[in-house]
Amino acid sequence: MASHSIGIEALMERAGWAVAQAVKTRFAPCRVLVLCGPGNNGGDGYVAARYLERAGWPVQVAALAAPRAGTIAAKAAARFHGRHVVFDQESAARADLVIDAVFGAGLDRAPSDEVMTVLASAKKRVAVDLPSFVNGRTGALLVEDSASRDVPDYLMSVTFVRPKPGHVLYPARSICGEVICADIGMPEDCVAHAAPDMWLNHPALWAIPAMSPDDHKYSRGVVSLCGGAVMPGATRLAAAGARASGAGLVRISAGKAAQAYRLGAPGLVVDDAPLPALLEDERREVWLCGPGLTPEEVEAALPSLLRAGRIVLADAGALGWADGVTEKLRGVSVITPHIGEFTKLFGAPGSDLAGAARAAAEKLDCVVLLKGAVSIIAAPDGRVMLNDHASPALATAGSGDTLAGVIATMLAAGMPAWEASCAGAWLHGEAGMKAGNWPVVEALDTHLGDARALAIALHAAAHGQV
Numbered sequence: 001m002a003s004h005s006i007g008i009e010a011l012m013e014r015a016g017w018a019v020a021q022a023v024k025t026r027f028a029p030c031r032v033l034v035l036c037g038p039g040n041n042g043g044d045g046y047v048a049a050r051y052l053e054r055a056g057w058p059v060q061v062a063a064l065a066a067p068r069a070g071t072i073a074a075k076a077a078a079r080f081h082g083r084h085v086v087f088d089q090e091s092a093a094r095a096d097l098v099i100d101a102v103f104g105a106g107l108d109r110a111p112s113d114e115v116m117t118v119l120a121s122a123k124k125r126v127a128v129d130l131p132s133f134v135n136g137r138t139g140a141l142l143v144e145d146s147a148s149r150d151v152p153d154y155l156m157s158v159t160f161v162r163p164k165p166g167h168v169l170y171p172a173r174s175i176c177g178e179v180i181c182a183d184i185g186m187p188e189d190c191v192a193h194a195a196p197d198m199w200l201n202h203p204a205l206w207a208i209p210a211m212s213p214d215d216h217k218y219s220r221g222v223v224s225l226c227g228g229a230v231m232p233g234a235t236r237l238a239a240a241g242a243r244a245s246g247a248g249l250v251r252i253s254a255g256k257a258a259q260a261y262r263l264g265a266p267g268l269v270v271d272d273a274p275l276p277a278l279l280e281d282e283r284r285e286v287w288l289c290g291p292g293l294t295p296e297e298v299e300a301a302l303p304s305l306l307r308a309g310r311i312v313l314a315d316a317g318a319l320g321w322a323d324g325v326t327e328k329l330r331g332v333s334v335i336t337p338h339i340g341e342f343t344k345l346f347g348a349p350g351s352d353l354a355g356a357a358r359a360a361a362e363k364l365d366c367v368v369l370l371k372g373a374v375s376i377i378a379a380p381d382g383r384v385m386l387n388d389h390a391s392p393a394l395a396t397a398g399s400g401d402t403l404a405g406v407i408a409t410m411l412a413a414g415m416p417a418w419e420a421s422c423a424g425a426w427l428h429g430e431a432g433m434k435a436g437n438w439p440v441v442e443a444l445d446t447h448l449g450d451a452r453a454l455a456i457a458l459h460a461a462a463h464g465q466v
């Protein structure tokens with residue numbers, strides 16, 4: 001017990017020191033007010049105040065409430081011998097910089113009006129761990145009447161050990177400012193004990209097959225797509241995304257609409273045979289169903305694909321087809337809804353998007369990739385990846401079709417569904433970042449091959465391979 005509490009005291013000391021360091025590095029000496037809450041977040045604040053004062057900065061502390069006697073935060077408060085002022089708007093407005101150490105990970109309800117008004121009165125804000133009205137687990141803003149209130153934003157948030165979902169997910173992401181993650185020497189066993197079930201997407205976390213000298217088109221993977229007659233553009237974009245990200249062979253099953261696709265890219269194989277005949281080819285294991293399809297076209301294809309035991313990625317039209325009867329999608333490996341499609345399938349996600357995606361994945365027993373500025377990739381076993389490796393350049397019609405094609409290629413390369421989806425989101429995002437200003441959706445394809453090579457190199461580097 002004793003060594004545990006010594007451990008937390010040392011961690012608080014390092015956390016407060018890291019906050020002071022980050023402030024000293026980014027700001028010229030100025031009048032600082034540290035707003036301290038009653039818990040350990042406030043404790044970090046007292047430590048930061050002590051280090052800034054020691055460095056000669058003019059520092060004041062305003063306590064919302066004193067820490068409970070006997071706590072480590074109370075000990076930290078007692079070691080700050082500088083000036084205390086009243087926790088009010090005037091004190092906050094007088095300071096050049098306000099350090100917000102009111103609430104952190106312990107925030108469990110919307111802060112009072114008093115807290116919000118004092119925070120809003122500051123000229124510049126820095127958060128200890130998180131802004132004191134951010135739910136670190138979900139990225140939601142715990143603010144009463146948030147619609148009518150101006151929510152204060154921050155220049156910087158200094159967090160510890162690892163960034164929290166609240167630093168990554170919107171809406172909190174847009175107010176956290178620069179996120180600094182300080183290593184406070186948390187013992188390895190504690191970090192392992194608090195093992196995450198949510199990660200930030202990076203190639204270190206999954207492995208895409210590299211090109212091998214003895215590859216042939218079937219070893220690189222076959223992607224099959226269902227092509228419709230009404231909106232062939234969407235299916236063609238998906239097919240192009242699949243080809244550009246390295247599939248060995250991409251085929252469209254187009255039935256009577258085959259002619260529309262034959263006029264397109266010459267490297268795309270177009271089939272007009274009935275689906276049951278195409279399914280006799282066991283090499284055609286991975287199917288993308290949905291982009292550009294009407295509900296009738298989905299109805300004619302998707303149930304057959306599932307009956308034949310194929311790996312199916314369902315997107316766009318296939319999600320609309322299942323609107324109202326989500327169970328129709330049972331058996332697919334991956335679905336890629338945007339928020340509107342997700343809401344129709346599973347109901348409004350509320351303020352915990354990642355939690356809602358995880359519940360949906362568990363319910364339907366498939367990977368759910370919830371698309372957005374930060375996409376959430378949830379596996380049925382509870383793993384969640386947050387992908388912020390993306391760019392608003394992707395917010396252009398058809399970019400979701402490209403993404404579906406890329407994920408299909410990752411599946412066809414043999415990756416498990418969740419890893420394939422994480423890899424697809426990363427490659428798609430990388431292509432968006434490389435595609436320059438205001439790219440048309442077709443421009444993404446040019447960058448997908450290099451994105452794949454980069455992901456492979458980053459994975460190798462992260463795992464110490466040359």
Ligand SMILES: NC(=O)C1=CN([C@@H]2O[C@H](COP(=O)(O)OP(=O)(O)OC[C@H]3O[C@@H](n4cnc5c(N)ncnc54)[C@H](O)[C@@H]3O)[C@@H](O)[C@H]2O)[C@@H](O)CC1
Pocket residue numbers: 008011012015037038039040041042043044102103104105106107108109110111112128129130160184
């Ligand atoms: N976990 C660790 O190992 C470390 C944690 N540290 C700090 O500890 C913080 C978490 O500390 P605590 O768990 O003490 O929690 P907080 O300091 O965030 O909150 C303290 C208490 O305030 C109350 N509270 C929450 N929301 C409120 C509201 N809206 N209005 C009024 N009261 C409210 C709750 O009862 C909560 O337990 C982290 O954010 C971080 O800053 C650091 O000291 C470094 C090490």
Ligand SMILES: Nc1ncnc2c1ncn2[C@@H]1O[C@H](COP(=O)(O)OP(=O)(O)O)[C@@H](O)[C@H]1O
Pocket residue numbers: 338371372373374375390391392393394395396397398399400401402403428
């Ligand atoms: N602001 C943004 N920042 C990063 N990525 C975005 C942003 N807006 C959209 N995207 C990405 O662009 C893609 C859009 O897909 P989708 O909504 O299906 O569009 P469409 O149906 O037109 O293809 C998704 O992968 C989404 O994550």
Ligand SMILES: [K+]
Pocket residue numbers: 041100101102103104127128129130131132
């Ligand atoms: K805080």
